[in-house]
Amino acid sequence: MVVILQKNATEQQIENIINHLKSFGFQIHQSTGAEKTIIGAIGVKPNFDIRNISILDGVEEVYRVTTPFKLASRSFQEHNTIVKVKDVEIGGNKLVMMSGPCSIETEEQIFKLAKIVADSGAKILRGGAFKPRTSPYTFQGLGEEGLKLMRAAADEYNLLVITEVMQNEQIDLIYKYTDIFQVGARNMQNFSLLKELGKVDKPIMLKRGIAATIEEWLMSAEYILSGGNKDVILCERGIRTFENYTRNTFDLSAIPVVHKKSHLPVIADPSHATGLRDQVPPMARAAVAAGADGLMIEIHHDPEKALSDGPQALLPETYLKLMDELQNIAEAIGRTLI
Amino acid sequence: MVVILQKNATEQQIENIINHLKSFGFQIHQSTGAEKTIIGAIGVKPNFDIRNISILDGVEEVYRVTTPFKLASRSFQEHNTIVKVKDVEIGGNKLVMMSGPCSIETEEQIFKLAKIVADSGAKILRGGAFKPRTSPYTFQGLGEEGLKLMRAAADEYNLLVITEVMQNEQIDLIYKYTDIFQVGARNMQNFSLLKELGKVDKPIMLKRGIAATIEEWLMSAEYILSGGNKDVILCERGIRTFENYTRNTFDLSAIPVVHKKSHLPVIADPSHATGLRDQVPPMARAAVAAGADGLMIEIHHDPEKALSDGPQALLPETYLKLMDELQNIAEAIGRTLI
Amino acid sequence: MVVILQKNATEQQIENIINHLKSFGFQIHQSTGAEKTIIGAIGVKPNFDIRNISILDGVEEVYRVTTPFKLASRSFQEHNTIVKVKDVEIGGNKLVMMSGPCSIETEEQIFKLAKIVADSGAKILRGGAFKPRTSPYTFQGLGEEGLKLMRAAADEYNLLVITEVMQNEQIDLIYKYTDIFQVGARNMQNFSLLKELGKVDKPIMLKRGIAATIEEWLMSAEYILSGGNKDVILCERGIRTFENYTRNTFDLSAIPVVHKKSHLPVIADPSHATGLRDQVPPMARAAVAAGADGLMIEIHHDPEKALSDGPQALLPETYLKLMDELQNIAEAIGRTLI
Amino acid sequence: MVVILQKNATEQQIENIINHLKSFGFQIHQSTGAEKTIIGAIGVKPNFDIRNISILDGVEEVYRVTTPFKLASRSFQEHNTIVKVKDVEIGGNKLVMMSGPCSIETEEQIFKLAKIVADSGAKILRGGAFKPRTSPYTFQGLGEEGLKLMRAAADEYNLLVITEVMQNEQIDLIYKYTDIFQVGARNMQNFSLLKELGKVDKPIMLKRGIAATIEEWLMSAEYILSGGNKDVILCERGIRTFENYTRNTFDLSAIPVVHKKSHLPVIADPSHATGLRDQVPPMARAAVAAGADGLMIEIHHDPEKALSDGPQALLPETYLKLMDELQNIAEAIGRTLI
Structure with a gap:
């Protein structure tokens, strides 16, 4: 932690600040310049609230200096985490495609879509059985029945399953059917x-x-990692800004930043x-x-x-065409898709 | 719902759009102007996703026209909801003060603070026993022990209790000790x-x-209201913006807007x-x-x-002085505080 | 400036960083902790781009530590700047009211409104002669004719004049008629x-x-101050956020923050x-x-x-009632209005 | 324009609203449903402020329905505008590359960089002679001397020139040296x-x-177009959001949206x-x-x-490698770069 003193801080104030820092267990390094005195406080604990010093x-001014996340940081683990699920890395x-409907609706629907997903070369089937909806009056998902249908469809076409969990009570049930748990944007801070x-x-x-900083996102990953589960995958899905012509602002700059700050x-x-079908292909390519x-x-x-989010779903033929384009772009940057 | 057609929409497209609207159960009113054709679709259901027409x-362009919340709206109930808890409205x-510590820490602490709260003329004691914290490494609250202490302190000084509930499993436990449940900002969309x-x-x-629109906030109130609980109180606590010199941007404009749109x-x-003690009094007055x-x-x-949020806590003497100022401002606008 | 080194920075990297800092003219203080090495670089010049070190x-991580503004800062001048214009401070x-129409429209209009302003006890007449409008198709102001009318009306009722300047070529002209120049939100960075x-x-x-941080705002004040004009007044008028039920978010938290950081x-x-008449009184009071x-x-x-912004203009009777309320609130916090 | 009436609007209120609409010159279409009455008002003029009806x-609620820009809209011109400058479209x-330094600094610098730009296959040399800087204490550009150097360097290597204009008085001067005028982000609403x-x-x-909506951006284009200059090129350069790990949020979703709404x-x-060199290549590819x-x-x-923005400048070798990747990505989506 670095503490910048006011230009006109008195001797007594400085002494009081240093005593506070020592009482919190910090080692102190003081640098006195012509204009400013700076105190370096070494040994900040992850649970220290720097406002205790700011006031x-x-x-x-006070700067924390160390990131508040540790296990999620690139400095904790230099090499990339590769999450292995059966034969998928x-x-x-190699890029990973997770494709499928927003919600599981019927047996016919999920089997039909699972076949398209498998034909496209993707390895993971997505689909929601428990749906967090802004309105209490909209479709809330099929529940366990949906999970069963999705598992059966995935098994039929040799796919993995990813589905959303919304609350603690659902974990055991979903565990029986899924390969990967998804935590939705609204639950990112459901600690x-x-x-x-x-x-x-x-x-x-x-x-x-939707309004989480990258730091808060990595702090939430830290909750999972510090509980002992090392297999955390992050997912950028758009942030809220002042712009209204788009549903969200897709923050693609977050991708290189996360790769720099974290190994996940x-x-x-x-x-x-994007929320609208015709914007999905350009943003998928980007x-x-x-x-x-x-x-x-x-x-x-x-x-x-x-029954949910139809307007943002790609039609099968658009999806298959997009997969070809993505394959070409992946190759253009030295990666592969399928 | 109002559907604006493109200037060059063909006869066939218009027919197709109208057929879609009818298949969703809408009554249709078509207005054809020199520049634009507009279709009014009467009878939109609360669960209708307007993007089904946009695409x-x-x-x-498509406009929903009706607000997606109903029970929370001023047009549903013209008079203000007054939530009665024992003898407090x-x-x-008359304005209501909810004062107390961020977290309940010890018996001595909560009794001392409860006395100050009661002396100030406030009627409700706030305090957290279960704390949602951004970092897994920080104090997470005393749990039931904290609830017991707060209830005892409140009873001693004839105060009501408000405390936060974070998950379904805590409801029954907290019910035993609290008068009002608080849902925190991070759980506003924990449906x-x-x-x-x-x-x-x-x-x-x-x-x-922290990044909820007023509409989403009222939609979350709608979840509670539509479940049968009519006693919903809203609480503005700052939104996230680009500004960094403040922790959040306190959206006071939301207050007259909510009073116009809703009866709550x-x-x-x-x-x-604000997150910092010295900014609390001016913003409380505002x-x-x-x-x-x-x-x-x-x-x-x-x-x-x-143990949490000390830097934003007012000292008792500042708090008592603030109560006097607030009383004067309340009177200046024809209300009372104590 | 404070430079935080990566945990695994090599000797050679550290040497290179220090050489860079010295070549930019900094004095160096190095603190080596168990976890982190921190370099304090004393003597940062206002024109230094810290990204030169970040890369x-x-x-x-690199922190600038000193604010990039100097003349505008509270540490440069401890006492409040009081701008004197004739007999107004x-x-x-004592609070200052600047009231009047959005645009000057006709002689009758501006004289009628000037009288209301004077009757209310306000000392400054506002009104626009050159209008920055989002659309090229809307009323752009009366120009010099408007300035003449406003000056005459102000003189008749013993008021000061404030009006907006949009470009360098207008300065000499407006100087002849105004007491205070206003720089609009869109020109805050028209350097x-x-x-x-x-x-x-x-x-x-x-x-x-509309999207300026408080720091950028004070940097723009610095441009004026460093040119030799010490009489700078700041004006908060709402910032852009994700919220759509209000036109802007009125950032009242900026007021105590500016008072802390600056003497202006x-x-x-x-x-x-707010942009809408019925929200003006509560926000004025706040x-x-x-x-x-x-x-x-x-x-x-x-x-x-x-001809512009009619929907946000208060009617005279609402305005006069508001002045009374504001007077009461000013007194409640130990200030005066009239 | 579409006007939604309150559920409990009285006969007299409705009559008053309709009279207002007629007085503004609108044709009226009224649709009365069980729940809501909707008035379609045909013939909205571009300078009409819809708040006149909202109040x-x-x-x-009132919806404008027509976009406030006209000449910039796709409905005004269906085919893409292709701006021709000498032999460049x-x-x-075919994509167009505009490369070069942030500021023109010396003859040696601009000639060296112009050669690299030409070697890379790019056709347009960028460089600033007049620089809008947040701080009054930083390098403000070489002025006309810079323009002369850039023109000479561009001519030597057969490149076109693009450079920024900051104020009206500079137009004639810059006109002598440039092929394309650039209007910077801070001047987007310098009407x-x-x-x-x-x-x-x-x-x-x-x-x-930095905080302009796509609509405001197109409105500013409308100012230029309505003055008679049809050759407007838009440029997305990042918007301001709550995220701090990146300098701006690069709003790539704006690209397909602009292509849909406009022909420019x-x-x-x-x-x-991005503001940092190592994030430029991934975002350029995206x-x-x-x-x-x-x-x-x-x-x-x-x-x-x-002298300015060094930390975001690519080194020549990184730039040349990036050009190859971009060429591959352009081909992957059926376009060309060089």
């Missing part, structure tokens, strides 16, 4: 849930909250980021070009009848 | 929790999410909005002047030793 | 204009840009911040309670016929 | 400047303001969007994949000595 008389040179998922022995994909893989979700380790994409064979 | 060929002409709280027979104070009372929390129905304020007699 | 190998204990206004011997009111007076403009040194308020006796 | 009693299938540039017979590249070409500037019509990229052969 002291004579203090101008997430975070390696009770994150703690429980830290104890699970299956990978967790953690979506970025990052997936991008252009379907939720995410691959920006260095995403994979994509999550919503598809539907009959989107007008979809 | 049709020939459509330029929230939402009436499972909101649904459960809709079945509870005690009032719920719903904090606005609105409390303001300047402690979390909130009262803007029309808030009450304030939630953090206080501590020894904030340097507080 | 060196082995560097984790801006920044003292050519700020430089020219630094040479003028009349006060400048600098509105905050701060005016608040609730008319532009601004006074938050500590603003004055208010700028738009009024119109026939707002439906106003 | 009437009985009105719940901007907006066609006096936009009006003057509407009369110029050279193309204008209009950067998006869109360039992307990853150098200013912009091409998202459909940008070209890129503006800063390069420097000795960035540590650069």
Whole structure:
């Protein structure tokens, strides 16, 4: 931690500040310049609230200096984490596609879509059985029935399953059917849930909250990692800004930043980021070009009848064409898709 | 719902759009102008996703027109909701103060603070026993032991209790000790929790999410109201913006807007909005002047030793002086505080 | 400036970083802890771009430490700046009201409104002759004719004049008619204009840009101050956020922050911040309670016929009632209005 | 324009609203449903402020329906605008590269960089002679001397020139040396400047303001177009959001949106969007994949000595490697770069 003193801080104020720092267990290094006095406080603990120092008389500014996350940081682990689920690796040179409907609706629907996913060369089937919806009046998901249908469809076409968990009570049930747990954007800071998922022995994909900083996102990953579960995958899905012509602002700059700050893989979700079908292909291409380790994409064979998010689902033929383009872009940057 | 067609929409596109609207059960009113054709679609259901129409060929723009919340709206109930808890009314002409520490820490602490709260004329004691913390390495609250201490302190000084609930499993336990449940900003869209709280027979104070629009906030209130619990209190506590010199941007404009759109009372929390003690008094005064129905304020007699959020806690003497100023401002706008 | 090194920075990287710092003229203080090495670099010049150090190998983070503004800072001048214009003081204990129409429209209009302003006890007449409009198709102001009318009306009722300057070529002309120049939000970073206004011997009111940080706002004040003009008044008028139910988010927290960081007076403009008449009174009251040194308020006796921003103009009777409330709130916090 | 009435609007209020609409020259279509009455008002003029209707009693919501820009809209011109400058086309299938230093510094520097730009296959040399700087204490550009050097260097290597204009007085001077005028982000709403540039017979590249909505950006383009200059090029360069780990958030979703709403070409500037050299290549690749019509990229052969923005300048070797990758990505989506 670095403490900058006010230009006109008195001797007594400085002494008081130093005593406070020592009482919190810091080692002190003081640098007195012509203009400013700076105190370096070594040994900041992850649970220290720097505002305890900011409010002291004579203090101008305090910087934490160390990132508040540790296990998630690149300085803790230099090499990339590669999450292995059966024969699929997430975070390696080969990109990973997670495709499927927003919600599981019927047996026919999920089997039809699973076949398209498998035919496209993707390895992971996505689909929601428990749905967090802004409105209490909209479709809330099929529940366990949906999980059963998705598992059966995935097994039929040799796919892995990823599905969302919304609360602690659902973990055991979902565990029986899924290969990867997804934590949605609205639950990124549901700390009770994150703690429980830290104890699970299956990978967790953690979506970025709609207004979460990259630091908060990595802090939420830290909750899972510090619980003992090392298999955390991040997923960028758009952030909230002042712009209204788009549903969210897809923050692709987050991808190289996360790769620099952390060793965890990052997936991008252009379907939720844009919310409209015709913007999904350009943003999917951009995410691959920006260095995403994979994509999550919503598809539907009959989107007008979809029970949720139909307008952002790609039609099968658009999806297959997009897969070809993504393959070309992946190759252009020295990676592969299929 | 209003559908604006593209200037060059073809006859066939228009027919297709109208057929779609009819298949969703809408009544149609078509207005054809020189420049634009507009279709009014009457009878939009709360669960209708307007993007189903936006993506049709020939459509330029779609407006929902009706607000997606109903029970929370001023048009559903014209008169103000007044939440009654024992002898305290929230939402009436008299403002309500909810004061106390961020976290309950010890018996001595909570009794000392409860006395200050009671002496100040406030009627409600705030304090957290379960704490949602960004970092897994920080103090997470005393749990049930904290609830017991707070209840005892409140009873001793004839105060009501408000405390935060973070997950479904805590509801029954907290119910035994609290008068009002608080839902924190991070859980504003924890829909499972909101649904459960809709079945509870005690009032719920719903904090606005850090990046929630006023509409989403009222939609979350709708979850509780539609579950049958009519006693919902809103609480503005600062939103996330680009500005870094403040912790959050305290959105006081939300207060008159909520009062226009909804009949529910609105409390303001300047402690979390600013995060620093010296900004709490001016923002508390501003909130009262803007029309808030009450304030939630953090206080501590020894904030340097507080286990959480000490830097934003007011010292007792500052708090008592502030109460006097607030009383004067309340009177200046024809309301009372104590 | 404080430079934090990466945990695993090599000897050679550290040497290279230190050499760079020395070549830029810094004095160096190195603190080596168990976890982190920190280099304090004393003597940062205001024009130094800290990214020159951030990009060196082995560097984790760089903090500037000193604020980039100097003349505008509270550490440069401890006492409040009081801007004196004839017999009016801006920044003292007495609040200042600047009231009038958005645009000057006709002789009758401006004389009628000037009379209302004077009757209300306000001392400054506001009104625009050159209007920055988002659309090229809207009313752009009366130009010099408007200035003449406003000056005559102000003189008739013994008021001061404040009006907006949009470009360098207008300065000489406007100088002849105004007492205070206003720089609008869209020109807050029109640096050519700020430089020219630094040479003028009349006060400048600098509105905050719609997405300007407080730091950038003070940097723009620095342009004027460093040109030699010490009479700078700041004006908060709402910032852009994700919220759509309000036109802007009125950032009242900026008021105590500016008062802490700077010695310059701060005016608040609730008319532009909210954009709708019925939200102006509560936000005007809140601004006074938050500590603003004055208010700028738009009024119109026939707002439906106003050529610009009619919907945010207060009717005379609402304005006069508001003045009474503001007087009461000012007194509640130990200040006066009239 | 569509006017939604309050559920409980009275007969008299409705009559008053309709009279207002008629007095503004609108044709009226009224649709009365069970729940809501909707009035379609045909013939909205571009200068109409819809708040004039929002504030009437009985009105719940008003939607403008028509975009406020016209000449810039896709519905005004269906085919893409291709801006031709000598033998270069901007907006066609071939992408356009604008490369060079942030500021022109010396003859040696600009000639060296112009050679690199020409060798890379790019056709346009960028460089600033007049620099808008946040701080009054930093390098403000070489002025005309810089323009002369850049023109000479461009002519030597057969390149076109693009450079920034900051104020009306500079237009004639810059006109003598440049092929394309650039309007910077801070001047996007400097309407006096936009009006003057509407009369110029050279193309204008209009950067998006740091907090400008896409609609405001297109409105600013409208200022230039309505002045008679049809050769407008847009440039996305990052927007301001809450995220601090990146300098700006590069809004790549804006590219497909602009292509849908407007016929104007869109360039992307990853150098200013990210502000740090190592994030430029992934974001440059992403912009091409998202459909940008070209890129503006800063390069420097000795960035540590650069007088402005050195940290975001690519080294020549990184730049040349990036050009190869971009060529591959362009081909992957059916376009070409060189």
